[in-house]
Amino acid sequence: MFTIGEFSKIAQVPSSVLRYYDDLGLLKPMHVDPWTNYRSYSATQLPRLNRILALKELGLSLDQIGRLLNDNVSADELRGMLALRKAQIEQSVAAELDRLRTVEARLQQLDHEGAFSHDDVVVKSVPAQPYLSLRHTLPYLFDGVALIHEIATYLPARIGSKRVGAVTAVMHGEAFALENVDIELGVVLTAAVDDSLTLPNGTRVAMRMLAAMDTAVTAVRVGAFENGYRSYAVLGRWVEQNGYRFVGPAREVLLVLPSADHGTDAVVEIQFPVAKRSSSNPLVS
Amino acid sequence: MFTIGEFSKIAQVPSSVLRYYDDLGLLKPMHVDPWTNYRSYSATQLPRLNRILALKELGLSLDQIGRLLNDNVSADELRGMLALRKAQIEQSVAAELDRLRTVEARLQQLDHEGAFSHDDVVVKSVPAQPYLSLRHTLPYLFDGVALIHEIATYLPARIGSKRVGAVTAVMHGEAFALENVDIELGVVLTAAVDDSLTLPNGTRVAMRMLAAMDTAVTAVRVGAFENGYRSYAVLGRWVEQNGYRFVGPAREVLLVLPSADHGTDAVVEIQFPVAKRSSSNPLVS
DNA sequence: TTGCTCCTCACGTCACGTGAGGTGGC
DNA sequence: TTGCTCCTCACGTCACGTGAGGTGGC
Numbered sequence: 001m002f003t004i005g006e007f008s009k010i011a012q013v014p015s016s017v018l019r020y021y022d023d024l025g026l027l028k029p030m031h032v033d034p035w036t037n038y039r040s041y042s043a044t045q046l047p048r049l050n051r052i053l054a055l056k057e058l059g060l061s062l063d064q065i066g067r068l069l070n071d072n073v074s075a076d077e078l079r080g081m082l083a084l085r086k087a088q089i090e091q092s093v094a095a096e097l098d099r100l101r102t103v104e105a106r107l108q109q110l111d112h113e114g115a116f117s118h119d120d121v122v123v124k125s126v127p128a129q130p131y132l133s134l135r136h137t138l139p140y141l142f143d144g145v146a147l148i149h150e151i152a153t154y155l156p157a158r159i160g161s162k163r164v165g166a167v168t169a170v171m172h173g174e175a176f177a178l179e180n181v182d183i184e185l186g187v188v189l190t191a192a193v194d195d196s197l198t199l200p201n202g203t204r205v206a207m208r209m210l211a212a213m214d215t216a217v218t219a220v221r222v223g224a225f226e227n228g229y230r231s232y233a234v235l236g237r238w239v240e241q242n243g244y245r246f247v248g249p250a251r252e253v254l255l256v257l258p259s260a261d262h263g264t265d266a267v268v269e270i271q272f273p274v275a276k277r278s279s280s281n282p283l284v285s
Numbered sequence: 286m287f288t289i290g291e292f293s294k295i296a297q298v299p300s301s302v303l304r305y306y307d308d309l310g311l312l313k314p315m316h317v318d319p320w321t322n323y324r325s326y327s328a329t330q331l332p333r334l335n336r337i338l339a340l341k342e343l344g345l346s347l348d349q350i351g352r353l354l355n356d357n358v359s360a361d362e363l364r365g366m367l368a369l370r371k372a373q374i375e376q377s378v379a380a381e382l383d384r385l386r387t388v389e390a391r392l393q394q395l396d397h398e399g400a401f402s403h404d405d406v407v408v409k410s411v412p413a414q415p416y417l418s419l420r421h422t423l424p425y426l427f428d429g430v431a432l433i434h435e436i437a438t439y440l441p442a443r444i445g446s447k448r449v450g451a452v453t454a455v456m457h458g459e460a461f462a463l464e465n466v467d468i469e470l471g472v473v474l475t476a477a478v479d480d481s482l483t484l485p486n487g488t489r490v491a492m493r494m495l496a497a498m499d500t501a502v503t504a505v506r507v508g509a510f511e512n513g514y515r516s517y518a519v520l521g522r523w524v525e526q527n528g529y530r531f532v533g534p535a536r537e538v539l540l541v542l543p544s545a546d547h548g549t550d551a552v553v554e555i556q557f558p559v560a561k562r563s564s565s566n567p568l569v570s
Numbered sequence: 571t572t573g574c575t576c577c578t579c580a581c582g583t584c585a586c587g588t589g590a591g592g593t594g595g596c
Numbered sequence: 597t598t599g600c601t602c603c604t605c606a607c608g609t610c611a612c613g614t615g616a617g618g619t620g621g622c
Contacts, residue, residue: 005601010540010554012409015602020586036594037603043540043552046505047405054405058388062585075395082392089385096378103343103371110364120332120339124297220331255295255328267328269295290575300576305612321620322577347611 001030007041011049026052026066058085098242105241119219119231121238126251126271128212131168132159132193133186134205141178144169145258147185150199152257155187158197163190167254168210176232210251213273217244220255224264231270239274248273286315292326296334311337311351343370383527390526404504404516406523411536411556413497416453417444417478418471419490426463429454430543432470435484437542440472443482448475452539453495461517495536498558502529505540509549516555524559533558 008015021027022039027049029039048069055065064081067073073081132155138144148167156164165188173182186205196206217239221231232250239246251271258266293300306312307324312334314324333354340350349366352358358366417440423429433452441449450473458467471490481491502524506516517535524531536556543551 003601014587016587017585019603024585038594039602043505044507046540046552046554047507050405050407050503050505053407056585057384057408058391059384079392079395082388082395086385086388086392089381089388093378093381093385096374096381099342099344100371100374100378103367103374106343107364107367107371110360110367120335122335122338122342218335220335222329222332255331267331269331288575299613301613302611304577309611323620324576341611 001040001042004029004039004041007045010043011046011053013049013053021049021052021062024062024066026062026069058082059089060085101242105238108241109237119221119234121235122218124216124218126213126216129165129210130189130192130207131186131210132189132197132205132207133168133170133184134199134203135172135182135184136203137173138181138183139179141181141183144181144183144185147203148254148257150201151185151187151205154199155197155205159189159193163193165189167257169252169254170210171250171252176229213248213271215244215275216271216273218269218271221266221268221270223266224258228268228270235270235272239272243277244274245277246272247275286325286327289314289324289326292330295328296331296338298334298338306334306337306347309347309351311347311354343367344374345370386527390523393526394522404506404519406520407503409501409503411498411501414450414495415474415477415492416471416495417474417482417490417492418453418455418469419484419488420457420467420469421488422458423466423468424464426466426468429466429468429470432488433539433542435486436470436472436490439484440482440490444474444478448478450474452542454537454539455495456535456537461514498533498556500529500560501556501558503554503556506551506553506555508551509543513553513555520555520557524557528562529559530562531557532560 002010004015004018008018018027018039018041022029027045030042030045031040032038033040051069052062052065055068056062060068060081068078068081134147136147138147152167168186168188170184171181172184173180188210192209193207196204198204217235219231219235221227253269253271254266255269256265256267258264287295289300289303293303303312303324303326307314312330315327315330316325317323318325336354337347337350340353341347345353345366353363353366419432421432423432437452453471453473455469456466457469458465473495477494478492481489483489502520504516504520506512538554538556539551540554541550541552543549
């Protein structure tokens, strides 16, 4: 029989951990002195402790280990648990490799630009939303500003400002173009409306659903339209370096509308639907 | 300006998290109503939130992110942090891949043996220890039992039982052999003694240091000597499947001595020094 | 008036590590 | 007697999630 300290040295496990396992009922000492509460461990308990450590190595939680050790599970159940665990590890390795790539991309970017870029790329998902919009090819992108204001003032008044969300554009053509821009402009809604409307200038706006984007890379641009290309460049490089590809047209969500005269106070979130490039994953055998 | 709920929807971040970041000082709302404590966020705060999320993606802690955002660090410091982070991720990927291999080995073992094996392999390190021992080639392994008892009774009496640790054997020859065994037998000590001794049967025991083992695979065997081969087999397979190799002779630490007659009550820890096989690591470029 | 949102605590998570304050054993 | 080990709380860790219980705004 060993004291907790001796047993701890043999097993290379801190005595605090042995006490913790005692509390959890994972590994009760062979004997506890009723007067002093001193714990005594037998060498024959070492296999059980080793089993605990080995299962912990596999990444099982102490709770799972406890169930494994007490209700002695069947080989099939055990196989199931290990298979599940294997899948989890594969996932987490893939996630870590992604992170690694992202860090490397950041480091490269740092080498090129000497500092933090202004735009941070964030991956998120965007739900489907009702969308009241018009589609048009604009001779110049700047012609859009007037349209935006028409939309932003007229539609809330007609439909009720409670149901109207952010002014949103879908860039159907080249996202970077400044001339002959094929653009869809409108507002997202909290609930669909069934009729289409006509703007004071005669343009018709129609209801449709904006599709959900499972995975979208986004960046926020603050300032004038002219800064748009920078955000797109950042997104493009990020997508390339992190193993994604674009799978649809970009959206621009105008969180703060540009003021009519200069528009340098706008805040716009650019959203680009993407998917993972199928990569040669070393884990998939 | 947005309420916390609106801002939370735009950024796809739970409002509880926004409150948490507020508490931490990571992202203070633009404005807090002094009467109701309602928080208001501006769209221009989205870039900062995105920066937080992007850095979190890289695996930085909120504490580190806070320092990055407030004391705006130099590009070199940032480079250092990212390089450190990169190394950490590489480490953790390597660790996860190890774990993956171990899980796979367990699954294979399960397929072969239909259940848990009796022995669990645990990797640990063993410190250097003073060692009072004799080395001998035994005609039969069982001849060792008498020697063990001679050592275990005589040495503590001579040196003081406080300074004497477990009876320990070093298997210099083939670990699996049962005949003509080149074996070193003795006890580890808590402190070195300077003189060598002579056992009652005339054999001399001498002091030396048992080298530390940085990495040792260990298993505990309960029962008779004859079960030894099973533990060795388990260790051998484990070492092969997990990408290690043996780099020295095995040790056997007798935690509970075999009783003189049968010895089925012994508890022995087998320790085998190992090193990682140099593998084709996909991470090292 | 009725929901809806917002507020502030407070507690739980997971596997321990680290004291504080006190006692037993040689 | 003096260290050394052991004991039991209790609190901290990290980034939140989840109530409870209460209030503000339309």
